[in-house]
Amino acid sequence: MAVYVTGDTHGDWMNRLKTDSFPEQKEMTKDDYVIICGDFGLWDNSNREKYNLDWLEDKPFTTLFVSGNHENYDILDSLPVSELHGGKVNFVRPSVIHLMRGEVFNIEDKTFFTFGGASSHDIRDGILEADDPRIKSWYKDYTKLFRINHVSWWDRELPNEEEMNNGLKNLEKYNNRVDYIITHCPYTSLLKQMDGGSGLYDSDRLTDYLQKIKQTVDYKHWLFGHMHINQTYHWERATCIHEQIIRVL
Numbered sequence: 001m002a003v004y005v006t007g008d009t010h011g012d013w014m015n016r017l018k019t020d021s022f023p024e025q026k027e028m029t030k031d032d033y034v035i036i037c038g039d040f041g042l043w044d045n046s047n048r049e050k051y052n053l054d055w056l057e058d059k060p061f062t063t064l065f066v067s068g069n070h071e072n073y074d075i076l077d078s079l080p081v082s083e084l085h086g087g088k089v090n091f092v093r094p095s096v097i098h099l100m101r102g103e104v105f106n107i108e109d110k111t112f113f114t115f116g117g118a119s120s121h122d123i124r125d126g127i128l129e130a131d132d133p134r135i136k137s138w139y140k141d142y143t144k145l146f147r148i149n150h151v152s153w154w155d156r157e158l159p160n161e162e163e164m165n166n167g168l169k170n171l172e173k174y175n176n177r178v179d180y181i182i183t184h185c186p187y188t189s190l191l192k193q194m195d196g197g198s199g200l201y202d203s204d205r206l207t208d209y210l211q212k213i214k215q216t217v218d219y220k221h222w223l224f225g226h227m228h229i230n231q232t233y234h235w236e237r238a239t240c241i242h243e244q245i246i247r248v249l
Contacts, residue, residue, distance in 0.1 A: 001108050002032040003249035005182070007225035007242040008068060011041025011049065013056045017063075022245055028061040030095055033107070037225035037241060038068030038116050038184025042075055042092065053093055062095040067116030068184045068226065073156035087114070087170075099182070101159050102167025104174055110249055111178040113217070115167055117159050118185035118226050119204045123147050164209050171217055180248060181222040187211040190236055194227060221248070 004024070009016050017034065019025060043049060056063055067076060076098060079090035087103030099105065099114040106112075124145040128135055138144040147153030171178070186194065187210035188203040195201040214222075222238040232239045239246075 001249065002028060002247060003035065003107060003110075004033070004245050004247050005035045005037065005223050005241060006245040007037050007230075007240075008039035008070075008228065009036055009041050010039050010070060011043060011052065013041070013052060013063075016243070016245075017056065017059060024245075024247075025060055030060065030062050032061045034061050034063050034245070035099075035112075035182055036063065036065035037182060037223055038066050038118065039070045039225060040065040040068065040098075041070075042098075043072050045075060053096060056096055057093040059095075062097065064097050064099050065116075066099050066114050066182055066184055067101070067157075069118040069120045069157040070152075071116075071154070071157070073154040074150060077156065101163040102165075102170055104170045104178060108249060110180065111174060112180045112182055113167070113171060113178045113213075113219070114182045115159070115163075115206075115210065115213075116184050117157055117206055119202070119206070120147060120153060120157060121200060123153065127153050158204065158206050159209070167209075167213070171213070176216055177218040179220045181213070181217070181219050183210060183222070183224045185210070185226045186222075186224050186238065186240065187214045189214070190233065190238060193233070194240070223248075 081088050082091055085105040085107050087105040088100045090098040101115050104111055104113050122145045127147050127149050129149050130151055138146055185207060188207040189211060191201050191207050223241055225241055227240050228242045229240050230242050230244045
């Protein structure tokens with residue numbers, strides 16, 4: 001079995017995971033996994049999206065993903081809850097699978113703790129309701145950074161208390177020791193390093209929660225997306241991943 005990890009795809013699976021970009025798949029089967037670190041790209045159940053999901057389902061490997069901040073949580077939260085490798089999941093397709101927040105998955109004797117979500121940073125001008133009259137003109141104004149509630153933004157981008165408590169309880173079952181942590185955003189201290197004083201990235205209850213996990217959990221490596229860069233922070237045992245596809249198992 002092989003496990004690969006990549007960053008945000010935003011629904012553009014055909015470019016990221018086509019054979020030319022990811023030739024390793026020629027030797028893979030459905031027992032092998034590609035994990036996407038959030039912003040997978042589940043948006044609207046459109047015919048185009050269904051076609052692209054069917055394309056992804058037809059790939060020789062199985063796709064796993066944690067949720068991002070650019071995800072349709074109305075769709076995700078409506079999916080039945082199942083179990084895979086000891087953790088809770090939602091099946092989007094038989095081999096396209098959402099790894100739920102706060103779960104631990106045991107894959108080939110390696111443990112993966114997953115926790116999706118992040119704060120959107122492209123909402124400087126606010127969250128508008130779908131009937132807001134400003135939307136028509138703002139769409140033409142490229143200086144405006146806004147989202148539309150339940151259309152392009154969901155408050156479920158950040159976790160609730162139940163999900164966070166579930167994560168802590170599941171980690172306790174593994175004596176606060178896992179091999180890999182897969183998230184969409186980083187923990188607060190690394191977020192501040194990446195921000196570099198620009199003020200673009202603010203901490204929130206999720207990054208603070210992940211900071212607590214960093215300080216209390218023994219892990220080998222932490223992988224996350226969100227920032228659209230490929231950078232390993234060796235002293236942190238952490239990697240921000242974007243277009244790269246790296247093998248971890």
